[in-house]
Amino acid sequence: MAQPVIEIKNLKKIFGEREVLKDVNFTVSKGEVVCIIGSSGSGKSTLLRCINLLETPTAGEIYYHGEDILKSKKASHQYCAKVGMVFQQFNLFNNLTALENCTIGQIKVLKKDKREAETVASNYLKLVGMEQFINAKPKQLSGGQKQRVAIARALSMEPDALLFDEPTSALDPEMVGEVLKVMKNLAKSGLTMLVVTHEMAFAREVSDRVVFMDGGVILEDNTPEEIFNNPKFERTREFLKRSKNE
Amino acid sequence: MEKLATFLSGVAKVWNLYGSSLIDGTKITILIAIVGTLAGLLIGILVGIIKTITVKKDDHLVKKLVLKIVNFILAAYIEVFRSTPMMVQAMLLYYGTAWIFNIRVNAIYAAIVIVSINTGAYMAEIVRGGILSIDKGQYEAAHSIGMTHWQAMSLIVLPQALRNIMPAVGNEFIINMKDSCVLSVITVNELFFQTKSAAGATYLTFHAFAIACVIYFILTFTVTKILRYVERRMDGPESYTIHGSQSAPEAEIRVNLKQTK
Numbered sequence: 061m062a063q064p065v066i067e068i069k070n071l072k073k074i075f076g077e078r079e080v081l082k083d084v085n086f087t088v089s090k091g092e093v094v095c096i097i098g099s100s101g102s103g104k105s106t107l108l109r110c111i112n113l114l115e116t117p118t119a120g121e122i123y124y125h126g127e128d129i130l131k132s133k134k135a136s137h138q139y140c141a142k143v144g145m146v147f148q149q150f151n152l153f154n155n156l157t158a159l160e161n162c163t164i165g166q167i168k169v170l171k172k173d174k175r176e177a178e179t180v181a182s183n184y185l186k187l188v189g190m191e192q193f194i195n196a197k198p199k200q201l202s203g204g205q206k207q208r209v210a211i212a213r214a215l216s217m218e219p220d221a222l223l224f225d226e227p228t229s230a231l232d233p234e235m236v237g238e239v240l241k242v243m244k245n246l247a248k249s250g251l252t253m254l255v256v257t258h259e260m261a262f263a264r265e266v267s268d269r270v271v272f273m274d275g276g277v278i279l280e281d282n283t284p285e286e287i288f289n290n291p292k293f294e295r296t297r298e299f300l301k302r303s304k305n306e
Numbered sequence: 307m308e309k310l311a312t313f314l315s316g317v318a319k320v321w322n323l324y325g326s327s328l329i330d331g332t333k334i335t336i337l338i339a340i341v342g343t344l345a346g347l348l349i350g351i352l353v354g355i356i357k358t359i360t361v362k363k364d365d366h367l368v369k370k371l372v373l374k375i376v377n378f379i380l381a382a383y384i385e386v387f388r389s390t391p392m393m394v395q396a397m398l399l400y401y402g403t404a405w406i407f408n409i410r411v412n413a414i415y416a417a418i419v420i421v422s423i424n425t426g427a428y429m430a431e432i433v434r435g436g437i438l439s440i441d442k443g444q445y446e447a448a449h450s451i452g453m454t455h456w457q458a459m460s461l462i463v464l465p466q467a468l469r470n471i472m473p474a475v476g477n478e479f480i481i482n483m484k485d486s487c488v489l490s491v492i493t494v495n496e497l498f499f500q501t502k503s504a505a506g507a508t509y510l511t512f513h514a515f516a517i518a519c520v521i522y523f524i525l526t527f528t529v530t531k532i533l534r535y536v537e538r539r540m541d542g543p544e545s546y547t548i549h550g551s552q553s554a555p556e557a558e559i560r561v562n563l564k565q566t567k
């Protein structure tokens with residue numbers, strides 16, 4: 061069994077009166093690609109945001125290499141630097157160029173010197189096919205280009221794992237492909253990835269495991285073959301049928 | 307035609323006799339406006355940042371309490387200074403310190419303090435609005451690469467907020483340039499004060515103030531132009547250079563980096 065990178069135990073999140081996550085348990089192991097699917101409002105984003113500490117869980121534990129990161133604030137920044145996030149809305153730093161977007165975290169958080177950071181950043185910008193745009197500001201880029209820079213920014217931190225929250229949902233259809241291609245290559249390269257997505261073909265093709273969320277719980281957690289061909293729950297079957305009709 | 311000729315000769319007379327004191331007054335007006343606006347902006351940034359700190363439910367009780375008290379004081383500061391005329395504030399500070407502490411503060415210092423505090427009250431709201439106008443995703447992205455709260459604020463959110471509020475800051479600057487004239491009530495010898503003296507001494511009131519009018523206009527007009535330039539500088543170049551990628555990409559990029567720095 062591969063070594064677990066992120067381990068989630070009894071995670072709960074309550075917004076006001078609403079219990080959005082109810083007792084979520086699961087593990088992401090090193091090198092694994094896990095896709096999270098589920099209908100709108102089932103708590104997928106909330107789960108990812110809890111893992112990235114953008115939301116404070118109401119209860120439960122999050123272990124990173126066996127250490128509970130909800131316990132210490134200091135460890136939590138180190139942890140954030142090592143578990144990256146790619147957002148649906150890209151969220152590139154608008155005041156910085158593509159290159160600076162990829163170096164600022166290395167310089168300010170990882171305390172690398174500027175030259176070294178620029179070398180790393182250039183490599184990852186090249187990997188996502190954006191090396192020509194290192195001086196461009198976000199407002200000068202298309203959606204697909206922004207998302208590729210955002211992926212390079214996350215990679216530049218040389219993360220242990222990368223979280224993606226519907227990275228292609230805000231893109232025009234013709235740009236979805238370029239981003240998915242980058243993600244497929246990353247998956248092949250052995251990066252640990254946790255991807256919330258509505259792209260079923262992508263989930264089927266690249267993931268080691270698919271997690272189906274429904275109403276704040278994980279209903280099924282299995283191999284893509286099992287989930288797509290032989291779902292155990294009626295809810296899963298319904299959801300898959302609906303998303304196929306779209 | 308004859309009127310115009312006498313008008314011009316009157317203006318010339320005022321200028322010959324009091325031109326240098328009008329210029330001295332202009333310098334003080336500029337000094338008060340620049341220092342007052344910059345200090346006001348600093349106060350505004352500080353207050354604006356504090357006012358945008360949000361408490362979380364699981365924060366320490368002491369932190370919540372301190373923040374509540376500080377926020378109350380800041381809100382009171384903003385309301386009091388925005389709701390009373392600067393002229394009255396100046397009188398209170400200047401004659402108040404004289405009456406309470408038996409000291410006469412330098413009028414120019416008093417003027418700068420009043421303009422700074424007054425501008426700060428307006429700037430605080432401008433900065434707060436600027437910070438709130440920045441998409442939450444910017445902060446979240448900063449957080450997601452491990453930045454602390456202060457890093458995210460100072461490196462990502464504030465630079466964007468400051469750029470966005472530049473037009474409003476420029477407005478405050480121009481207002482200060484003009485409104486510093488109310489400080490003549492506490493004997494600050496800025497442009498308005500000097501003009502009044504010149505008018506009183508020559509009995510050419512209209513002519514003296516015609517000169518003042520032109521000077522004020524030149525000041526604010528220049529400031530407007532300078533601010534536009536600053537805004538463009540902050541925006542950086544409109545276009546970006548595309549870098550070739552045929553040869554060894556790493557070397558290529560580094561060369562290009564150097565060129566563009």
Ligand SMILES: Nc1ncnc2c1ncn2[C@@H]1O[C@H](COP(=O)(O)OP(=O)(O)OP(=O)(O)O)[C@@H](O)[C@H]1O
Pocket residue numbers: 075076078080098099100101102103104105106107
């Ligand atoms: N900050 C918040 N305050 C209150 N309720 C929230 C908050 N964030 C999310 N919710 C609620 O939590 C539920 C789950 O939201 P979440 O964004 O996690 O769903 P999702 O599975 O990502 O859906 P989608 O596929 O539409 O992105 C929703 O009903 C939403 O209204």
Ligand SMILES: [Mg+2]
Pocket residue numbers: 104105106226
């Ligand atoms: Mg979502």
